[in-house]
Amino acid sequence: MTCDEATILLHALVDGELDAGNAREVEAHVAACPDCAATLRELRALRGAIRPADLRYAAPDHLRRTIEGKLPASAPPVASRRAALKGFAFGAAASALAATGLLFIVTRDDERQRVLDEIVSAHLRSLQGDHLADVVSSDQHTVKPWFNGRLAASPPVMDLTAQGFTLLGARIDFVDARPIAAIVYRRRVHIINLFCEPAASPGETAATMQSLHGFNVRSWHEKGIHLWAVSDLAPDELRDFGEKFSAALTR
Amino acid sequence: MNGVDRLTVSVGETGHLVMTGGREFDAGGKADRFKQVALPHLDAVYTLARYLMRNRSDADDAVQECYLRAYRYFDTFRGGPVKPWLLAILRNVCHGAHSENTRLVYGEDAGDDEAAAGPLWREQAETPEQTAMRHADSATMRRLIRELPAEFREVIVLREINDLSYRDIAAAIDAPIGTVMSRLARARGLLREAWLASGDDE
Numbered sequence: 076m077t078c079d080e081a082t083i084l085l086h087a088l089v090d091g092e093l094d095a096g097n098a099r100e101v102e103a104h105v106a107a108c109p110d111c112a113a114t115l116r117e118l119r120a121l122r123g124a125i126r127p128a129d130l131r132y133a134a135p136d137h138l139r140r141t142i143e144g145k146l147p148a149s150a151p152p153v154a155s156r157r158a159a160l161k162g163f164a165f166g167a168a169a170s171a172l173a174a175t176g177l178l179f180i181v182t183r184d185d186e187r188q189r190v191l192d193e194i195v196s197a198h199l200r201s202l203q204g205d206h207l208a209d210v211v212s213s214d215q216h217t218v219k220p221w222f223n224g225r226l227a228a229s230p231p232v233m234d235l236t237a238q239g240f241t242l243l244g245a246r247i248d249f250v251d252a253r254p255i256a257a258i259v260y261r262r263r264v265h266i267i268n269l270f271c272e273p274a275a276s277p278g279e280t281a282a283t284m285q286s287l288h289g290f291n292v293r294s295w296h297e298k299g300i301h302l303w304a305v306s307d308l309a310p311d312e313l314r315d316f317g318e319k320f321s322a323a324l325t326r
Numbered sequence: 327m328n329g330v331d332r333l334t335v336s337v338g339e340t341g342h343l344v345m346t347g348g349r350e351f352d353a354g355g356k357a358d359r360f361k362q363v364a365l366p367h368l369d370a371v372y373t374l375a376r377y378l379m380r381n382r383s384d385a386d387d388a389v390q391e392c393y394l395r396a397y398r399y400f401d402t403f404r405g406g407p408v409k410p411w412l413l414a415i416l417r418n419v420c421h422g423a424h425s426e427n428t429r430l431v432y433g434e435d436a437g438d439d440e441a442a443a444g445p446l447w448r449e450q451a452e453t454p455e456q457t458a459m460r461h462a463d464s465a466t467m468r469r470l471i472r473e474l475p476a477e478f479r480e481v482i483v484l485r486e487i488n489d490l491s492y493r494d495i496a497a498a499i500d501a502p503i504g505t506v507m508s509r510l511a512r513a514r515g516l517l518r519e520a521w522l523a524s525g526d527d528e
Contacts, residue, residue, distance in 0.1 A: 090492070118514065125467060130464060132373045146393070
């Protein structure tokens with residue numbers, strides 16, 4: 076081993092980066108070479124000055140807090156959901172007030188709006204944690220029987236995979252204090268919750284599209300079923316979903 | 327469709343079915359996971375920032391930006407050690423700040439608050455004299471390291487203070503291990519000269 080080779084390997088030796096074989100070679104060279112032995116001593120002396128010194132810095136608490144505070148809010152999907160949740164919190168407060176009767180007269184006209192609010196809140200809840208589906212399957216023949224005995228009427232479960240909407244599963248949710256079927260579909264990264272409950276009348280009403288707390292809700296009524304499709308999908312895609320579902324239902 | 331079509335179904339701790347996959351339901355868990363793996367390295371990241379940036383508030387800003395960026399990139403982080411990954415991001419933030427505002431320290435006097443900055447750890451049972459001596463030595467050594475050219479300063483901080491292996495230093499500064507070794511040897515040579523010279527002055 077030459078001194079040039081040894082010089083750089085001395086650092087690796089001091090840093091504990093050499094395997095046993097190489098370390099032995101370097102040490103053998105140092106034992107026979109006074110120059111390299113001197114270099115190694117200097118290196119260890121410098122190290123002795125650096126290592127015991129307080130050279131680190133502790134991150135100040137305010138920095139830690141700021142980062143922790145900013146982290147979830149800095150992610151766009153979380154940010155929009157947080158904002159939507161705030162909006163909903165107000166809606167829920169209004170609903171709670173309504174229950175006292177004070178706002179009854181006002182809210183009576185807004186019955187439809189209140190149900191929409193609850194539908195959107197149920198959609199939001201479903202996106203939190205593991206709340207999305209109680210039965211997880213892309214097979215409509217698994218999902219539909221799951222509702223048997225859980226609801227008074229079995230909801231329509233359609234396979235729309237060929238139409239670009241993947242069935243993920245289903246769960247029971249609560250809207251207006253009543254259990255309601257929620258069937259979950261996915262379009263790319265977007266989740267669609269389709270809520271359905273039996274209607275009092277068998278008639279049909281045309282679909283309406285509304286935007287609430289940043290989500291789109293398409294509601295309609297056909298074959299004696301009330302349906303609400305909720306998603307952050309664009310309105311035209313959500314309309315497409317509704318139409319594909321209706322087509323499958325009619326078929 | 328990058329990765330969003332993956333959907334994992336598993337049985338969670340509560341016995342409920344858990345679905346993960348796709349950004350939409352993962353957002354809450356992502357932040358938690360990120361905090362769990364990234365926040366323990368905050369002191370190391372902050373230390374490098376303090377040596378690369380001119381003053382405390384610029385270092386604060388750089389560290390904040392580093393963590394926000396790291397969180398954005400977290401989806402594309404494919405395992406491996408987190409510390410060099412974070413330090414590489416911090417380094418990019420600092421270099422970016424330098425090109426915009428020339429705030430990166432290049433041998434400028436950066437001793438704005440040496441006395442105020444508390445040490446991270448203390449040796450036990452030292453006499454007041456020893457404490458005073460060590461403080462003097464620490465302040466001198468910090469200054470000497472700050473006065474090194476940036477490319478040598480960062481390898482010294484990563485190796486001697488943040489205690490990274492050669493491999494992790496190579497990852498953090500995005501250079502081959504050979505470059506790390508030669509830079510570290512040169513950096514120690516420069517630091518030793520400066521250290522001996524400072525001893526002569528005092």
